[in-house]
Amino acid sequence: MTPAVHRLAGAILLFGGLGLLGAVGWRYADGALARDRARAEWAAMEARWAVESAQARAERPQGPVAPGTPVARVVIPRIGLDEVILEGVEATVLNAAPGHMPGTPMPGATGNSVISAHRDRHFHRLGQLAVGDTVRTFTPQGHRTWRITGRRIVGAGRPVLYDTPTATLTLTTCWPIRFIGPAPDRLLLVAEPVGS
Amino acid sequence: MSRITMPPTAAAFAAALLLAAAAPAAAQFAAVVPPPARPAPVQVVNGDTVPVSPVDSAQMATRMDLRAWVDSAALALTLGSDTAAAVAPPVAADETVADSTVRVTAPLPLTPDEPQAPPPDGPVSGGSVLRDGAPAPDTATPLPLLGVLGSAMTLAGLALRRRRR
Numbered sequence: 001m002t003p004a005v006h007r008l009a010g011a012i013l014l015f016g017g018l019g020l021l022g023a024v025g026w027r028y029a030d031g032a033l034a035r036d037r038a039r040a041e042w043a044a045m046e047a048r049w050a051v052e053s054a055q056a057r058a059e060r061p062q063g064p065v066a067p068g069t070p071v072a073r074v075v076i077p078r079i080g081l082d083e084v085i086l087e088g089v090e091a092t093v094l095n096a097a098p099g100h101m102p103g104t105p106m107p108g109a110t111g112n113s114v115i116s117a118h119r120d121r122h123f124h125r126l127g128q129l130a131v132g133d134t135v136r137t138f139t140p141q142g143h144r145t146w147r148i149t150g151r152r153i154v155g156a157g158r159p160v161l162y163d164t165p166t167a168t169l170t171l172t173t174c175w176p177i178r179f180i181g182p183a184p185d186r187l188l189l190v191a192e193p194v195g196s
Numbered sequence: 197m198s199r200i201t202m203p204p205t206a207a208a209f210a211a212a213l214l215l216a217a218a219a220p221a222a223a224q225f226a227a228v229v230p231p232p233a234r235p236a237p238v239q240v241v242n243g244d245t246v247p248v249s250p251v252d253s254a255q256m257a258t259r260m261d262l263r264a265w266v267d268s269a270a271l272a273l274t275l276g277s278d279t280a281a282a283v284a285p286p287v288a289a290d291e292t293v294a295d296s297t298v299r300v301t302a303p304l305p306l307t308p309d310e311p312q313a314p315p316p317d318g319p320v321s322g323g324s325v326l327r328d329g330a331p332a333p334d335t336a337t338p339l340p341l342l343g344v345l346g347s348a349m350t351l352a353g354l355a356l357r358r359r360r361r
Binding site: 006007009010011012013014015016017018019020021023024027028089094099101103104111112114116117118119120123154156157158159160161162163172173174179180181182183186188 | 326327328329330332333334335336337339340341342343344345346348349350351352353354355356357359
């Protein structure tokens with residue numbers, strides 16, 4: 001190859017690579033900003049509920065929740081996870097925070113509540129959890145402690161989510177955690193409430 | 197002043213048309229006929245007939261004990277339509293009212309089409325109900341792959357440009 005071709009190929013690769021890195025970095029930065037906004041919004045909602053509770057006129061949100069609205073907070077002490085959960089599992093929602101799957105109950109209510117997040121962001125340490133670990137969820141209706149009772153790895157398109165007669169929490173993310181490209185499997189952690 | 201005349205056949209046809217159209221046309225003039233006076237609403241309490249003012253809603257609500265009815269209806273909503281009739285308060289004969297507009301004394305039976313009360317557990321998220329056997333949400337992301345590709349392209353480009361020198 002002539003030096004001119006080298007120079008041209010080097011420039012194309014360099015600027016193309018920088019463009020890709022910029023796009024990826026912008027996507028991560030946008031998610032981080034949205035995550036901060038969700039945290040601030042959740043904190044403001046908690047403060048408002050505290051004031052309303054003190055004034056004995058608390059009005060908890062009822063009815064359908066708009067996508068992207070903070071609906072809960074999940075804390076997993078073992079892996080140092082503390083995230084605000086947004087409603088929905090769309091790409092924009094999951095880019096900012098873990099998402100609550102529409103159609104499933106809120107954590108703590110009767111039924112199977114499903115929370116999902118990306119393996120390269122908020123749930124990047126979810127694979128370190130094992131049966132017996134503790135999960136805490138906070139919603140406008142109260143907080144609840146869960147104990148992980150099941151851990152499964154299934155194919156991406158496999159039917160795995162079912163409604164349950166009792167309160168159940170299911171955390172999902174992609175698997176393997178360290179995988180270049182769209183991961184082919186899903187990691188599912190099923191938790192049951194501790195106590196009443 | 198001219199006089200309008202028509203042949204006998206046309207006159208007969210016009211008369212028949214008027215007679216045929218009279219029945220449906222009469223419905224349009226029914227509102228002119230004053231309806232019969234409605235009897236004043238009364239309530240029988242302990243054997244005494246007490247007139248009830250149809251405009252005094254507060255008095256009506258008190259005398260009909262609507263609060264108990266609303267409470268029983270709410271209880272029936274929570275227990276389901278099957279038990280609605282079972283929990284309906286008994287209606288005593290002396291609590292009935294002559295006016296048809298205030299005759300409701302027991303909760304109406306629920307039908308499946310009626311909206312149900314929201315579950316007490318909290319807000320229900322939007323979207324459809326969870327379908328049994330649904331796959332896990334699509335959390336796959338190409339960002340790690342794009343990041344690796346971008347890094348590799350940048351390094352390769354730098355290497356090519358450095359090699360040129």
